[in-house]
Amino acid sequence: MARRKLIAGNWKMNKNVDEAKALAKELINNVKGVETHDIMIAPTFVCLSEVANIIKGTNISLGAQNMHFEDSGAYTGEVSADMLLSIGVEYVILGHSERRTIFGETDEIINKKIKKAIEKGLIPVFCIGETLEEREAGKADDVVNNQTTKGLAGISEADASKVVIAYEPIWAIGTGKTATPEDADSIHNIIRNTLKSLYSDAFASNMKILYGGSMNENNADELLNKENIDGGLIGGAALVVDKFARIINYVKK
Numbered sequence: 001m002a003r004r005k006l007i008a009g010n011w012k013m014n015k016n017v018d019e020a021k022a023l024a025k026e027l028i029n030n031v032k033g034v035e036t037h038d039i040m041i042a043p044t045f046v047c048l049s050e051v052a053n054i055i056k057g058t059n060i061s062l063g064a065q066n067m068h069f070e071d072s073g074a075y076t077g078e079v080s081a082d083m084l085l086s087i088g089v090e091y092v093i094l095g096h097s098e099r100r101t102i103f104g105e106t107d108e109i110i111n112k113k114i115k116k117a118i119e120k121g122l123i124p125v126f127c128i129g130e131t132l133e134e135r136e137a138g139k140a141d142d143v144v145n146n147q148t149t150k151g152l153a154g155i156s157e158a159d160a161s162k163v164v165i166a167y168e169p170i171w172a173i174g175t176g177k178t179a180t181p182e183d184a185d186s187i188h189n190i191i192r193n194t195l196k197s198l199y200s201d202a203f204a205s206n207m208k209i210l211y212g213g214s215m216n217e218n219n220a221d222e223l224l225n226k227e228n229i230d231g232g233l234i235g236g237a238a239l240v241v242d243k244f245a246r247i248i249n250y251v252k253k
């Protein structure tokens with residue numbers, strides 16, 4: 001079953017407006033011919049509008065790094081789905097481990113955000129992943145299955161089919177340590193089995209599951225050629241145009 005790959009750059013809290021515009025412009029030139037898979041970049045909120053203007057009409061889509069689950073109101077510092085839609089955002093990263101661990105987002109909050117994003121027509125990039133401690137205790141499978149189940153709680157199969165999952169083992173993020181392609185592929189398969197039991201075989205085999213965590217220009221080919229890895233969510237390497245473009249132009253085997 002051929003799932004269309006998505007290569008996404010999470011810029012995190014990096015790049016001011018001028019730098020973000022420059023990076024987006026360079027990226028366009030480096031990935032012009034790519035048609036076989038999708039590309040997304042997620043700059044900070046303050047850069048979204050400007051980057052939206054630059055990538056409009058290209059093969060690069062715009063993503064946000066977070067969103068609130070309410071429509072509007074007294075939520076100082078927050079941004080709503082409608083605000084993102086109004087400037088051309090298509091994807092929203094939700095439940096990133098940095099949101100979970102540094103900003104205290106729970107599975108319940110993430111579930112509300114996923115529901116709101118789907119209701120509004122944004123594509124949620126729903127992040128899951130275990131800590132090193134959990135992995136060493138042999139709990140990685142349980143942790144990701146639990147996060148998957150709670151994040152998708154109360155969401156119908158039709159709605160959940162709009163979600164993209166990103167498996168990002170926390171110990172691999174920004175550390176230079178990557179899950180081996182075999183390990184990543186196997187945990188993606190485990191996630192797919194959980195999706196099968198939550199929904200159906202067809203649903204599970206259609207779900208796009210990205211890998212994130214120190215993906216770079218050197219390891220991308222191996223990771224992206226694995227059967228169950230449907231793309232990447234890239235942090236550090238997405239900030240350097242040559243590296244990100246090399247990942248996007250990965251060599252198919």
Ligand code: 13P
Pocket residue numbers: 010096168172173174175176212213214215233234235236237
């Ligand atoms: P790095 O690619 O820097 O490890 O970050 C991964 C990530 O957290 C993407 O969301």
